[in-house]
Amino acid sequence: xxxxxxxxxxxxxxxxxxxxxxxxxxxxxxxxxxxxxxxxxxxxxxxxxxxxxxxxxxxxxxxxxxxxxxxxxxxxxxxxxxxxxxxxxxxxxxxxxxxxxxxxxxxxxxxxxxxxxxxxxxxxxxxxxxxxxxxxxxxxxxxxxxxxxxxxxxxxxxxxxxxxxxxxxxxxxxxxxxxxxxxxxxxxxxxxxxxxxxxxxxxxxxxxxxxxxxxxxxxxxxxxxxxxxxxxxxxxxxxxxxxxxxxxxxxxxxxxxxxxxxxxxxxxxxxxxxxxxxxxxxxxxxxxxxxxxxxxxxxxxxxxxxxxxxxxxxxxxxxxxxxxxxxxxxxxxxxxxxxxxxxxxxxxxxxxxxxxxxxxxxxxxxxxxxxxxxxxxxxxxxxxxxxxxxxxxxxxxxxxxxxxxxxxxxxxxxxxxxxxxxxxxxxxxxxxxxxxxxxxxxxxxxxxxxxxxxxxxxxxxxxxxxxxxxxxxxxxxxxxxxxxxxxxxxxxxxxxxxxxxxxxxxxxxxxxxxxxxxxxxxxxxxxxxxxxxxxxxxxxxxxxxxxxxxxxxxxxxxxxxxxxxxxxxxxxxxxxxxxxxxxxxxxxxxxxxxxxxxxxxxxxxxxxxxxxxxxx
Amino acid sequence: xxxxxxxxxxxxxxxxxxxxxxxxxxxxxxxxxxxxxxxxxxxxxxxxxxxxxxxxxxxxxxxxxxxxxxxxxxxxxxxxxxxxxxxxxxxxxxxxxxxxxxxxxxxxxxxxxxxxxxxxxxxxxxxxxxxxxxxxxxxxxxxxxxxxxxxxxxxxxxxxxxxxxxxxxxxxxxxxxxxxxxxxxxxx
Ligand code: HEM
Ligand SMILES: [Cu+2]
Numbered sequence: 001x002x003x004x005x006x007x008x009x010x011x012x013x014x015x016x017x018x019x020x021x022x023x024x025x026x027x028x029x030x031x032x033x034x035x036x037x038x039x040x041x042x043x044x045x046x047x048x049x050x051x052x053x054x055x056x057x058x059x060x061x062x063x064x065x066x067x068x069x070x071x072x073x074x075x076x077x078x079x080x081x082x083x084x085x086x087x088x089x090x091x092x093x094x095x096x097x098x099x100x101x102x103x104x105x106x107x108x109x110x111x112x113x114x115x116x117x118x119x120x121x122x123x124x125x126x127x128x129x130x131x132x133x134x135x136x137x138x139x140x141x142x143x144x145x146x147x148x149x150x151x152x153x154x155x156x157x158x159x160x161x162x163x164x165x166x167x168x169x170x171x172x173x174x175x176x177x178x179x180x181x182x183x184x185x186x187x188x189x190x191x192x193x194x195x196x197x198x199x200x201x202x203x204x205x206x207x208x209x210x211x212x213x214x215x216x217x218x219x220x221x222x223x224x225x226x227x228x229x230x231x232x233x234x235x236x237x238x239x240x241x242x243x244x245x246x247x248x249x250x251x252x253x254x255x256x257x258x259x260x261x262x263x264x265x266x267x268x269x270x271x272x273x274x275x276x277x278x279x280x281x282x283x284x285x286x287x288x289x290x291x292x293x294x295x296x297x298x299x300x301x302x303x304x305x306x307x308x309x310x311x312x313x314x315x316x317x318x319x320x321x322x323x324x325x326x327x328x329x330x331x332x333x334x335x336x337x338x339x340x341x342x343x344x345x346x347x348x349x350x351x352x353x354x355x356x357x358x359x360x361x362x363x364x365x366x367x368x369x370x371x372x373x374x375x376x377x378x379x380x381x382x383x384x385x386x387x388x389x390x391x392x393x394x395x396x397x398x399x400x401x402x403x404x405x406x407x408x409x410x411x412x413x414x415x416x417x418x419x420x421x422x423x424x425x426x427x428x429x430x431x432x433x434x435x436x437x438x439x440x441x442x443x444x445x446x447x448x449x450x451x452x453x454x455x456x457x458x459x460x461x462x463x464x465x466x467x468x469x470x471x472x473x474x475x476x477x478x479x480x481x482x483x484x485x486x487x488x489x490x491x492x493x494x495x496x497x498x499x500x501x502x503x504x505x506x507x508x509x510x511x512x513x514x515x516x517x518x519x520x521x522x523x524x525x526x527x528x529x530x531x532x533x534x535x536x537x538x539x540x541x542x543x544x545x546x547x548x549x550x551x552x553x554x555x556x557x558x559x560x561x562x563x564x565x566x567x568x569x570x571x572x573x574x575x576x577x578x579x580x581x582x583x584x585x586x587x588x589x590x591x592x593x594x595x596x597x598x599x600x601x602x603x604x605x606x607x608x609x610x611x612x613x614x615x616x
Numbered sequence: 617x618x619x620x621x622x623x624x625x626x627x628x629x630x631x632x633x634x635x636x637x638x639x640x641x642x643x644x645x646x647x648x649x650x651x652x653x654x655x656x657x658x659x660x661x662x663x664x665x666x667x668x669x670x671x672x673x674x675x676x677x678x679x680x681x682x683x684x685x686x687x688x689x690x691x692x693x694x695x696x697x698x699x700x701x702x703x704x705x706x707x708x709x710x711x712x713x714x715x716x717x718x719x720x721x722x723x724x725x726x727x728x729x730x731x732x733x734x735x736x737x738x739x740x741x742x743x744x745x746x747x748x749x750x751x752x753x754x755x756x757x758x759x760x761x762x763x764x765x766x767x768x769x770x771x772x773x774x775x776x777x778x779x780x781x782x783x784x785x786x787x788x789x790x791x792x793x794x795x796x797x798x799x800x801x802x803x804x
Pocket of ligand 2: 357360
């Protein structure tokens with residue numbers, strides 16, 4: 001981007017010079033808008049090893065979409081077994097061979113499917129795909145920076161993610177298959193190679209894949225934080241940042257502090273599996289013989305895992321908070337309600353996220369007094385969550401709403417987050433959780449509050465910022481169809497699971513043949529499976545819409561199609577590397593001046609009018 | 617643009633990034649050492665003494681921090697040769713640290729404390745081993761900068777990289793001292 005001949009030492013770094021040196025920067029960057037004679041970009045540096053944050057965002061998005069498709073397909077396959085237990089579908093044998101003998105999914109394969117479904121969606125789609133896409137796309141654009149603090153590390157972050165993806169993909173083709181020990185990879189199952197087919201080589205691949213993944217998110221995260229704290233353009237004080245930026249910043253801090261703990265857990269697990277240590281293993285008999293491991297403690301792993309695991313769920317949902325806040329305010333043509341409360345509640349959630357992990361462990365023999373402390377802290381999370389929900393509703397209340405597909409998804413997000421958050425309050429009470437733990441109630445809770453909600457946030461983000469990414473618009477009609485099927489379908493899938501969970505149906509069971517009492521749910525299970533298939537196929541509409549629109553979508557005619565205030569819409573429609581052709585924009589006001597003093601919207605770059613204060 | 621960073625009061629972005637990286641390494645060791653404490657509290661725990669050579673190690677790495685500081689100062693004063701010498705000495709001290717670390721592990725083995733024995737021993741191997749990996753990373757960075765200083769003309773603009781290398785090295789030094797205190801308290 002900057003001509004190496006001008007300043008070799010700075011080639012890798014965009015320092016926070018915007019306030020002082022924008023004129024000279026502007027000059028350097030002038031040629032970027034149109035032709036690139038300056039800067040010999042070829043296919044490889046432009047599309048493959050790109051250091052442009054906008055291209056890296058697209059790489060994360062498309063890789064994430066690929067994994068969403070794979071992960072979603074896995075769930076359709078295991079739902080077949082749950083909906084139609086032991087019924088033969090010869091096509092399954094055709095596709096999966098020995099894993100579905102006689103057209104019935106084998107139990108080992110079933111566990112492989114659920115494990116990889118969870119791993120891929122939690123980490124590869126809703127963490128890397130979501131944060132990776134929107135932190136890369138929006139952070140520099142919304143704070144007025146030319147790129148990330150270190151475009152090079154940013155590129156590495158994507159390629160570590162890519163390598164992690166390759167390793168995970170390869171694990172499917174191992175003779176004994178991919179990991180089948182659950183996405184949480186609890187020992188002893190995950191610690192002993194003979195415990196199940198996928199616990200051998202599949203689990204090794206899983207661990208390597210996750211280690212690469214953790215490295216990728218650490219590189220990404222430290223870049224995001226550095227960028228937001230150091231590279232904001234003139235006038236962009238922290239209190240004028242869009243909520244997307246706040247959300248992505250807090251997400252990155254959470255990741256930076258929690259992923260290393262997962263790495264620690266994984267290191268100990270790797271030693272147990274390969275070196276013969278006994279961190280987690282103790283007194284295990286397998287196939288009639290005793291393992292030498294002595295003195296380990298499997299619960300230790302759970303503590304380490306959930307110390308990451310709980311922040312991880314907020315790493316997934318916080319970016320969605322940010323995207324949704326932005327989309328709601330823009331399309332309701334109203335300022336976000338309670339800007340400061342929104343930021344403070346995200347900070348509160350982030351702090352609390354580190355002190356509630358044991359609510360996943362109420363049935364591990366936790367001391368009841370300790371449990372009561374965790375109950376208290378867990379229930380506290382409901383307060384900032386409720387504040388956010390209240391503010392979103394207040395934001396659209398009496399707004400002049402534009403029902404774009406993005407807006408529908410943002411509203412759908414609020415609905416889903418309420419439904420799923422309420423069941424969290426059930427689970428947060430240890431006395432109730434002892435009954436509900438490891439039942440379908442938990443599945444319903446976290447799919448609605450995390451899985452579906454985060455997807456809705458992501459869809460809102462993609463529909464809304466697609467024009468910024470590709471200079472074209474997505475098709476609205478397909479967007480509406482996609483939304484309504486997904487919205488109704490998601491409730492059809494997950495709502496009934498609450499009843500099953502309350503009746504005690506356990507999660508992670510291959511079949512319920514042996515339990516007379518659960519036979520009554522046979523019909524419901526079929527219904528859920530069919531709904532899951534419907535929703536899965538509805539996503540193909542989105543994929544078609546997305547890829548078709550990249551090439552043939554209606555071309556964007558104005559820079560700012562949603563009449564939004566944030567500064568990413570002041571860049572040219574197809575901005576080059578460096579984002580703004582001339583000077584970086586100067587920011588004068590917060591991003592939510594919608595319908596103020598009779599003006600429909602006032603971009604952040606508009607100087608304050610007489611008698612106006614910059615604030616909210 | 618480098619000068620821009622100096623002009624303006626904000627932190628140099630890459631240095632800031634390094635501190636964030638350090639924060640995540642701290643979390644890694646916080647996780648490992650708290651796992652140690654949690655596990656120790658549950659009994660079935662073989663007691664043994666810390667290898668005495670870990671004290672020698674501490675002296676070595678403290679000395680290497682001093683020579684690292686000397687290297688940075690020489691770089692700032694543009695004394696190229698002194699810089700090379702100081703950095704070489706630091707590198708050698710770092711390698712001695714790794715050797716002592718290895719001797720410490722041998723010592724444990726001689727006393728019957730093996731990595732695949734009781735977790736009390738495994739933890740010491742793994743925690744000091746993960747620390748050694750971070751030392752190794754520092755040694756590789758030092759080697760690269762040292763080789764570059766021999767084959768490329770002296771470039772004062774490279775000070776940021778040198779300072780970041782030093783920050784990292786002082787960090788792994790302090791980290792070791794934390795681990796030493798931790799071991800000293802727990803292994804006695
Ligand atoms: C009011 C807020 C919330 C409360 C009180 C709450 C509480 C709980 C509790 C107690 C559990 C453990 C249930 C069990 O295993 O027996 C749980 C599971 C879970 N929650 Fe929440 N939750 C809340 C919000 C969220 C949010 C916002 C997310 C994600 C964005 C989330 C994601 C999850 C996940 C992924 C699990 C289960 C993981 C597993 O066992 O595989 N929760 N929640
Ligand atoms: Cu949790």
